[in-house]
Amino acid sequence: MSCHEDIVDYMHDYLDESITEENKERLREHLHSCAECRSYFHDMKKAIALVQSTARIKAPDDFTARVMASIPKEKKNIGMKRYLRNHPLLTAASLFIVLMGGSIFSTWGEEQNFAVSKQENIVVENEMVIIPAGKVVKGDVVVKNGDIRIEGEVNGDVTVINGEQYMAYAGKVTGQIVVIDEMFEWLWFKVKSTGKALFKGDENE
Amino acid sequence: MEVIIKQRINQVLKGDQNAFGEIVELYKDKVFQLCFRMLGNRHEAEDMAQEAFVRAYVNIHRFNIQMKFSTWLYRIATNLCIDRIRKKKPDYFLDAEVAGTEGLNMYSLIADDSALPEDEVESLELQETIQDEILKLPEKYRSVIVLKYIEELSLKEISDILDLPIGTVKTRIHRGREALRKQLSNF
Numbered sequence: 469m470s471c472h473e474d475i476v477d478y479m480h481d482y483l484d485e486s487i488t489e490e491n492k493e494r495l496r497e498h499l500h501s502c503a504e505c506r507s508y509f510h511d512m513k514k515a516i517a518l519v520q521s522t523a524r525i526k527a528p529d530d531f532t533a534r535v536m537a538s539i540p541k542e543k544k545n546i547g548m549k550r551y552l553r554n555h556p557l558l559t560a561a562s563l564f565i566v567l568m569g570g571s572i573f574s575t576w577g578e579e580q581n582f583a584v585s586k587q588e589n590i591v592v593e594n595e596m597v598i599i600p601a602g603k604v605v606k607g608d609v610v611v612k613n614g615d616i617r618i619e620g621e622v623n624g625d626v627t628v629i630n631g632e633q634y635m636a637y638a639g640k641v642t643g644q645i646v647v648i649d650e651m652f653e654w655l656w657f658k659v660k661s662t663g664k665a666l667f668k669g670d671e672n673e
Numbered sequence: 674m675e676v677i678i679k680q681r682i683n684q685v686l687k688g689d690q691n692a693f694g695e696i697v698e699l700y701k702d703k704v705f706q707l708c709f710r711m712l713g714n715r716h717e718a719e720d721m722a723q724e725a726f727v728r729a730y731v732n733i734h735r736f737n738i739q740m741k742f743s744t745w746l747y748r749i750a751t752n753l754c755i756d757r758i759r760k761k762k763p764d765y766f767l768d769a770e771v772a773g774t775e776g777l778n779m780y781s782l783i784a785d786d787s788a789l790p791e792d793e794v795e796s797l798e799l800q801e802t803i804q805d806e807i808l809k810l811p812e813k814y815r816s817v818i819v820l821k822y823i824e825e826l827s828l829k830e831i832s833d834i835l836d837l838p839i840g841t842v843k844t845r846i847h848r849g850r851e852a853l854r855k856q857l858s859n860f
Contacts, residue, residue, distance in 0.1 A: 480847045484828070508854070515853035518803050518860060519822045527705035528719060532697045535726045536690065 471498070471505050479509050483516070583612040589620070601638055608643065627657070674699075678742045685733050693733075697726050700743065703824065704750050710819045711754035713808040721757060725750035740833075747824070747834045751816055758812045799860075806856045814849035821846055 478495040481487035487495070499506050552559045582595045589603040597611050601619040608624040609616070615631045618639035625643035626633060633647055648657055678699070684692035704725055709718035728749050729736075736745055807815060820831045828846075832839045 480843075480850065483850065484843060484846070511858045512850055512854040514860065515857040516822060516850065518799075518857050519807065519818065519853060522710070522800055522803050522807075522823065524702075525706055525709055527701040527722065531701045531705065531719070531723070532694055535697050535701075535723050535730075536694050538723065538727055539690065539693070539730045541690075 471502060475502075475505055476508075479512065483512070581612075582614045583610075584614065585610045599639070601636070629657070675741065679738060682733060682736065682738065682742065685730070693730055696729075696742075700746055701726075703743075704746065707747065707750055707819060707824055708754055710804070710807060710823050711751070711812075711815060712757060713804055717757065721753050722750065725753055728753075741830070744830055744833045747820070747826075748836070751820070751834055755812055755816060758815075803857070806853065809856060810849055810852055814845055814852060817842055817845040818849040818853065 475495065475498050478487060478491045478498075481491060482495060499509060584590065584592060584597050585608065587605050587607055587609065589600065589605050590609070591598040591600055595614040597609070597614060597616040599605055599609075599616070599618045599620040599622060603620040605620065605622045606624070608627065609622055610627045610629070611631055611633075612629045613631060614628075615633065616626065616628055617634040617636065618626065618641060619636040620638075621640040621642075623642050626641050626645045627648065628646070629648045631647070633645060635641075635645075646657070678696060681692040681696050685696070701722065705718055705722040708721040708725070709715060712718050712721065725746065729746055732749075736742070807818065810818060816835065817831060820826050820834060821828075826834070828839050828842055832842045835842065837845075
């Protein structure tokens, strides 16, 4: 082509969408006057249009399956994780069981300290709970990790966990006396009292 | 799109293969198209595209999460195709012609309502001719032309994929355009 190299550069800049307004004007003027450059530019644009016109082809249907078959096998526990992710209800249920179990056992561990239910007329001496003679305690008494000596009267149940109870001759308990010193008995007690609480809750409604 | 892809990549990093399957589904057509336009043969293109995904999976821990995933994936695919072209035997052009006529799915790709059967055949022949002309380009011009005009990527993305300065990418596109102009001027 006889024309100046600059013009061809402008054409490319134009096609790259990076031409300046000034050069764009120069290109336009030149194309207006030069038939040779006009046909050159036209052919180049046509070639691009033809390349762009090629049909978009799609990968074969089994493409993904074949890729997945040729990648290294995954670790086993991942299958389990995905199973849990795809079954949220089951996951929630098992999580609930684990956490509930966990909380019951952890309360067992935490409750190694001496504890007693708070009521009037209860005296505590060196991890020994005393119901003084002549006094009346209203409601259930629970003692954990300690002993109880009953000289007075309890209007309710007495529960001793990890401890012993001594009943004085004059002592009186209107309800039941339960001594728990095994973990499973304690668990059973916990379950029973939870049940009771729920039952009571229902009654209140 | 990129957000979803990055989530999937994190799942793949934790070892979840199904998440990778979703990535393949999203990019399979583009990668296959890239390979087909680079190689001109469906079987080879399928092999290369699959290989690209397998390599992406195996090297996923090396992927820089700040980067665009498609750029990384296209880089793997383009490099595989370029290697393949360089290893090809000299009877390559015969091979390409066989490949061109073999594009079975071409019919199904032309919209049904578009034209009469005669026009379809003509259009099909045109498609093959254009593909042949793309294949005649030297590999360094072919890759930029395919990325620019078939994958419709920006100069910046092309420069990231090929790991070349933008100036070099531009020069190659210019040369590729010049070559195509000569080859396709008789249409």
